[in-house]
Each structure stands twice: as C-alpha cells, then as structure tokens.
Amino acid sequence: MESSAILAEIPRLRRYARAMLGDRAAADDLVQDTLERAWTRISQWQVGSDLRAWLFSIMHNLRVDQMRRSAIYTQTIDEDDFEVPTRPTQTDTLELKDLETALQHLPDEQREVLLLVALEEMSYTEVAATLGVPVGTVMSRLSRGRERLRLVMDGRLSTTKLRVVR
Amino acid sequence: MNRRPISEDTLHAYVDAALPEVDRTEAEAYIAAHPEAAERVRAYQVQKQALSVLFNPVLDEPLPENLRVLASAPPQAEAGRSARPSLSRWSLERVAAGVVIALVSGAAGWLGHGQYQPAESVARMTLLPRQAAVAHAVFSPDVRRPVEVKAENEDQLVAWLSKRLGTPVRPPKLAALGYELIGGRLLPGNVGPVAQFMYNDVTGQRLTLYVSTENTSNQETAFRFAQEGQINVFYWIDGTFGYALSASIGKDELARIANAVYDQIEHK
Numbered sequence: 446m447e448s449s450a451i452l453a454e455i456p457r458l459r460r461y462a463r464a465m466l467g468d469r470a471a472a473d474d475l476v477q478d479t480l481e482r483a484w485t486r487i488s489q490w491q492v493g494s495d496l497r498a499w500l501f502s503i504m505h506n507l508r509v510d511q512m513r514r515s516a517i518y519t520q521t522i523d524e525d526d527f528e529v530p531t532r533p534t535q536t537d538t539l540e541l542k543d544l545e546t547a548l549q550h551l552p553d554e555q556r557e558v559l560l561l562v563a564l565e566e567m568s569y570t571e572v573a574a575t576l577g578v579p580v581g582t583v584m585s586r587l588s589r590g591r592e593r594l595r596l597v598m599d600g601r602l603s604t605t606k607l608r609v610v611r
Numbered sequence: 612m613n614r615r616p617i618s619e620d621t622l623h624a625y626v627d628a629a630l631p632e633v634d635r636t637e638a639e640a641y642i643a644a645h646p647e648a649a650e651r652v653r654a655y656q657v658q659k660q661a662l663s664v665l666f667n668p669v670l671d672e673p674l675p676e677n678l679r680v681l682a683s684a685p686p687q688a689e690a691g692r693s694a695r696p697s698l699s700r701w702s703l704e705r706v707a708a709g710v711v712i713a714l715v716s717g718a719a720g721w722l723g724h725g726q727y728q729p730a731e732s733v734a735r736m737t738l739l740p741r742q743a744a745v746a747h748a749v750f751s752p753d754v755r756r757p758v759e760v761k762a763e764n765e766d767q768l769v770a771w772l773s774k775r776l777g778t779p780v781r782p783p784k785l786a787a788l789g790y791e792l793i794g795g796r797l798l799p800g801n802v803g804p805v806a807q808f809m810y811n812d813v814t815g816q817r818l819t820l821y822v823s824t825e826n827t828s829n830q831e832t833a834f835r836f837a838q839e840g841q842i843n844v845f846y847w848i849d850g851t852f853g854y855a856l857s858a859s860i861g862k863d864e865l866a867r868i869a870n871a872v873y874d875q876i877e878h879k
Binding site: 448449451452455456457459460463464473476477480481484485487544545548559560562563564568569584587588591592594595598 | 619620623624626627629651654655658659661662663665666667669670671672674675677678679681682683684685686
C-alpha cells in the first residue's frame with residue numbers, strides 16, 4: 446500500500462476521532478490504534494478499494510471493542526446540574542461550544558452517523574458499509590441524532606450531566 | 612394544493628443534497644408549504660455546517676510525529692507504545708509472599724473440600740473490586756444524598772445492616788487517618804444484600820468500604836489492588852467476608868487505610 450495514501454487520510458481520521466471523543470489525546474490514541482491495526486490487516490485490504498472507508502471501519506470496530514470493555518465512567522456532580530434547564534432567549538445563534546457539548550450528549554451510534562454524514566460527507570450507503578449496519582438503521586440514527594441535537598441546542602431537552610455509570 | 616407528505620428519509624436526503632432532481636423539486640414544494648418541516652430542515656442544515664466549522668480546523672493541524680511515522684511503516688514491536696499507560700489492570704499488592712499464601716490456601720481449600728468452590732469464589736473475587744468501584748462511582752459523587760442512613764444514627768445503621776446481612780457488620784473507625792464516617796447503605800450483591808460505608812476527609816475526598824458476605828469458600832487472601840478508571844480499589848477476602856476499599860486517592864494512602872480497616876476487623 447502507498448504510504449502516502451495512508452498519510453493523506455490521517456487528518457480526516459483525526460478530525461472524526463476528535464469529534465467522536467471530544468478529547469485531543471484520546472482521539473490521537475484512537476487514530477494510532479487504527480493505523481496499527483490497519484497494518485496488521487493490510488493483506489485484507491483490496492488494492493483499488495476505498496482506503497478511507499476501510500480505515501474508518503477499522504476505527505469504528507476498535508471503538509466498539511473499547512466501549513465493550515470501557516472503564517467505569519466517573520464524574521463529579523455539581524448541584525447545579527440538577528437545575529431545570531431553561532429555554533434560552535436567543536434561538537438563532539448557534540454557539541459552537543454548546544454544539545460540541547451537545548454532540549457529546551448524543552448516543553454513540555447517533556453521533557457516529559451524524560459525523561460521517563456531516564464531516565466525511567459520506568453517502569448513506571457508504572455510512573452503512575463503514576459501520577456494518579443496514580441503510581435503514583443509518584437513516585433512523587441520523588433522524589434521531591439530528592432531532593435530538595436540535596432539541597438540545599434549542600434548550601428543549603435537558604442535557605443532565607448525571608451520567609455516572611454507563 | 613394538496614401534497615403527499617414527504618418521508619423522514621426524504622427530508623434528510625434533502626438536507627444532504629442527496630435527492631435526484633425530480634424528488635428534490637417535490638420535497639422543496641412540500642417544505643415550502645410546511646413551516647414545521649422548513650424549521651427542521653433549516654436547523655439540520657445549520658447543524659451540519661456548524662459541525663464542519665467546529666472540526667475542520669483539525670485538518671490543518673500539524674500531524675503528531677507518531678502518527679506520521681505510522682503512515683509509512685508498520686509499528687516496530689513495542690516502539691511508540693512505551694509512552695502509553697500499561698494495559699495491566701491487576702497487580703498484586705503485598706509482594707509475592709502474599710500471592711503464595713493465597714494460592715496455597717486456595718489449593719488447600721480445593722483439596723480439602725473436594726469441590727471446585729474456589730474456582731467459583733475466584734470468579735466472585737474478580738467481580739468484587741468492579742462492583743465496589745461501580746458502587747463508589749454511583750454514590751460517592753452525590754452531594755446531597757450520598758448515604759441512606761447517616762453517621763449520626765450509627766447505632767441504627769449498624770443494627771439495620773447487621774440484620775439485613777445476617778451477620779454483625781460495623782464501620783471501622785478511620786478518624787485517626789483523617790476520614791470521618793458519613794453513613795452507609797444497603798446494596799444488592801450477587802445473591803443478596805451487601806453493605807457500603809462512606810467516609811470523607813476535611814477536603815471532601817470520599818472513600819467507600821464495600822462489605823460483602825457472599826464468599827462461600829471461607830478462605831483468606833492477601834490484599835489485592837485494582838484500578839477501575841480513576842478509582843483505586845484494595846480488596847481482600849476474610850472468611851465469608853469480602854472487603855473492598857475504593858477511593859480516587861493515591862495507592863499508598865489507600866493501602867495505609869486498608870491496613871487500618873483490616874486491623875480493626877481482625878481485632879474486633
């Protein structure tokens with residue numbers, strides 16, 4: 446495989462991982478793991494097939510493995526977190542920082558689909574192939590993810606931080 | 612004009628400009644006539660754009676060297692990995708002697724009973740720190756309702772938990788080490804109730820002692836150490852009791868407290 450071809454995909458892998466994990470170091474670790482696994486399976490890659498899709502599906506599978514044996518999620522609970530969310534008065538300004546926070550409140554499988562569509566501009570079929578799920582599943586995750594994000598951004602859906610164990 | 616409502620899938624495909632010309636025209640007309648659909652389409656388009664604005668800068672960041680290297684060649688064995696934390700989650704605390712004692716007593720129990728109870732208890736043993744850490748993670752961050760029965764009703768707490776566990780249990784006194792009892796609660800274990808006592812120090816740092824009476828093999832083990840995320844756990848089995856002490860504090864400090872707990876239980 447052309448190493449320059451892999452090199453060319455790294456920025457996109459990093460962007461996606463950053464958006465998925467919301468943390469720079471964790472994201473780069475995931476990219477590193479992805480590249481290492483890719484090398485161990487390099488014989489499975491068919492020359493001429495879509496390298497990007499292949500790398501993204503490796504990353505997806507790694508992430509699934511990691512979730513399966515994920516550490517206990519600990520978080521400090523502030524009493525403020527129990528406050529009832531109020532609807533913001535400004536409805537048109539989309540604060541980017543809020544978007545980043547809201548994004549992390551989406552279930553993993555919805556965030557994945559949303560990001561592959563929005564950032565990678567993959568077609569629904571490509572997303573389905575990358576994640577190994579039917580297109581119908583992609584569509585329902587996209588629909589639920591977008592709507593949830595919209596409601597969160599509108600302040601209509603509580604984003605309670607009380608997620609102690611998942 | 613009466614239009615067929617467009618499907619949810621069509622609406623998203625419209626947002627992503629993935630519709631064929633003829634469908635797009637139809638979708639456009641529908642959306643124009645339905646403010647609620649228009650509002651959603653607009654919101655989704657803004658979302659999509661905002662996600663790009665938010666994360667596209669990552670594309671222009673210089674690549675970390677370890678990733679650049681990995682693009683051109685398979686990883687050299689272990690190289691580049693050394694800086695990452697070790698994957699080993701388990702480490703025995705009190706030197707090899709402790710391990711030998713545990714193994715010998717385990718084997719003795721197995722030979723003595725002619726059953727494979729120790730195998731079962733080993734399985735439970737590995738569950739113990741995990742369960743304790745989960746219980747710690749769930750209850751210790753709670754500012755207002757960390758316990759069911761508070762320390763000011765310690766007599767009631769002891770009577771209640773002893774009754775429910777079917778054997779006397781009492782929270783050790785850790786004030787000398789700077790930890791005051793907050794109270795305790797009853798939790799479900801594998802087959803019945805277990806108890807959790809919670810303490811804190813003056814800084815608010817919390818510590819929980821998880822007490823299970825579900826160990827059937829009646830063995831003893833040395834202290835063992837486990838790390839579950841940010842929570843450090845020392846645990847050991849003493850007869851039918853399994854104890855696990857959890858806190859997000861350093862291993863050394865936790866070991867000191869675990870020793871104190873162990874001593875008090877021994878000298879009861």
